[in-house]
Amino acid sequence: MKKFSIFSLARNALSHHEHWPEQWRSPAPKPAYDVVIIGAGGHGLATAYYLASLHGITDVAVLEKGWLGGGNTGRNTTVIRSNYLWDESAALYEHSLKLWEGLAQELNYNLMFSQRGVLNLIHNVHDLQEATRRVNANRLNAVDGELLSMEEVKAFCPILNTSTNTRYPIMGGTCSGGAATRAMTPSPGALRGRRTRAAWTSSRIASRVRMMRSWAGIVDVCPDASPVIGKTPVDGLFINGGWGTGGFKATPGSGWVLAHTIATGEPHPLNAPFALDRFTSGALIDEHAAAAVAH
Ligand SMILES: Cc1cc2nc3c(=O)[nH]c(=O)nc-3n(C[C@H](O)[C@H](O)[C@H](O)COP(=O)(O)OP(=O)(O)OC[C@H]3O[C@@H](n4cnc5c(N)ncnc54)[C@H](O)[C@@H]3O)c2cc1C
Structure with a gap:
C-alpha cells in the first residue's frame, strides 16, 4: 500500500489529489x-x-x-462508541474502540477518526432510569460513562435549549467521552477533556446543510x-x-x-x-x- 508521508500528502495536494495510486491490487484468482x-x-x-x-x-x-x-x-452514520448495556456487548465494543484508537497509526492511513464524545439526552423519568442503569452497567465494565444533570448538559453543549417550554424538555443526559465519528463534524464550544460539545440536534443540522446526495x-x-x-x-x-x-x-x-x-x-x-x-x-x-x- 502507498505510504502516506507528509511529503506525499503535500505533493498530491498540489495536484488536487488526482494522482494517488489505487490502494489495492486485483490479482487473477488462484485455484x-x-x-x-x-x-x-x-x-x-x-x-x-x-x-x-x-x-x-x-x-x-x-x-x-x-x-x-x-x-x-x-x-x-460512522458513530463509534462503546456504551453498550450487556456485559458481552460491552466487552466486544470496548475492545473495538481501543483498536480504533490506534488504527490510523498502525495502518499509516488517515481514518478521520475523531473522538468527540457522544451525548444522549434524557427527556423523561423512563429515560432517566434507563440512562442510570446503562451508565452504572458501563462503569461496572470499566467503560467510560457519565450521568449529567440538565445544568451539566447545558454547560457541555450551550446551544441546547434546556428551557422547560419545549416539546421535549431536557432533564439531563449521558456522556461517553471516548466515542467518535469517522468524519469531521462541526463542534461548537470548547473542549472539556477528551469530550467536545458534540451534541448538535438534527433540526439544527438540517437547517444549515444543503442536501448533496442521499444513501441508504x-x-x-x-x-x-x-x-x-x-x-x-x-x-x-x-x-x-x-x-x-x-x-x-x-x-x-x-x-x-x-x-x-x-x-x-x-x-x-x-x-x-x-x-x-x-x-x-x-x-x-x-x-x-x-x-x-x-x-
Ligand atoms: C443507515 C445506516 C447507518 C448506520 N450507522 C452506523 C453507525 O453510526 N455506527 C455503527 O457502528 N454502525 C452503523 N451502521 C451499521 C454498519 O454500517 C454495518 O453494520 C457495517 O458497515 C457492516 O460492515 P460489513 O463489512 O459487515 O458489511 P458491508 O460494508 O455491507 O460489506 C459487505 C460487502 O460484501 C459484498 N458482498 C455481498 N455479497 C457478496 C457476494 N456474494 N460476493 C462478493 N461480495 C459480496 C458487498 O458488495 C459489500 O461490499 C449503519 C448502517 C446503516 C445502513
Whole structure:
C-alpha cells in the first residue's frame, strides 16, 4: 500500500489529489487459498488484516462483487462508541474502540477518526432510569460513562435549549467521552477533556446543510439484536453478520475476534457469547422480543 508521508500528502495536494495510486491490487484468482473471505466491507478487510498481521496467515483471498467498502461500511452514520448495556456487548465494543484508537497509526492511513464524545439526552423519568442503569452497567465494565444533570448538559453543549417550554424538555443526559465519528463534524464550544460539545440536534443540522446526495443501506438484525460471529455447523465455514446499526464501530473488533477464531479453530472469549448455536441453546444476549419481561 502507498505510504502516506507528509511529503506525499503535500505533493498530491498540489495536484488536487488526482494522482494517488489505487490502494489495492486485483490479482487473477488462484485455484486455492488458506482462507477465502466473501465481502470486502470493513469486517471482511479487518479479518484479512488481522489474519495476516496477528496470525501469519497471508494466503487469503477477499472476494468483492462491487468495490472496497462500497456496502454499509461506506454508507452509515460512522458513530463509534462503546456504551453498550450487556456485559458481552460491552466487552466486544470496548475492545473495538481501543483498536480504533490506534488504527490510523498502525495502518499509516488517515481514518478521520475523531473522538468527540457522544451525548444522549434524557427527556423523561423512563429515560432517566434507563440512562442510570446503562451508565452504572458501563462503569461496572470499566467503560467510560457519565450521568449529567440538565445544568451539566447545558454547560457541555450551550446551544441546547434546556428551557422547560419545549416539546421535549431536557432533564439531563449521558456522556461517553471516548466515542467518535469517522468524519469531521462541526463542534461548537470548547473542549472539556477528551469530550467536545458534540451534541448538535438534527433540526439544527438540517437547517444549515444543503442536501448533496442521499444513501441508504439494509441492516441485518438477529432476534436478540446482537451479532453472530464465529463457527457454523459446516467445518471450515465461519459467519459474521447481524450487526444491525452497530457494525461500523465493531469493524476492527469483529475482524480481530473472527481472525482469532479462524486461526485457532476456537472462538475468543470476546466472541464466544455471539455463537450461532445460541439460538438453539437459548443463551441469547438479550431478550428483545420476549414477552413478560421488563423491557
Ligand atoms: C443507515 C445506516 C447507518 C448506520 N450507522 C452506523 C453507525 O453510526 N455506527 C455503527 O457502528 N454502525 C452503523 N451502521 C451499521 C454498519 O454500517 C454495518 O453494520 C457495517 O458497515 C457492516 O460492515 P460489513 O463489512 O459487515 O458489511 P458491508 O460494508 O455491507 O460489506 C459487505 C460487502 O460484501 C459484498 N458482498 C455481498 N455479497 C457478496 C457476494 N456474494 N460476493 C462478493 N461480495 C459480496 C458487498 O458488495 C459489500 O461490499 C449503519 C448502517 C446503516 C445502513
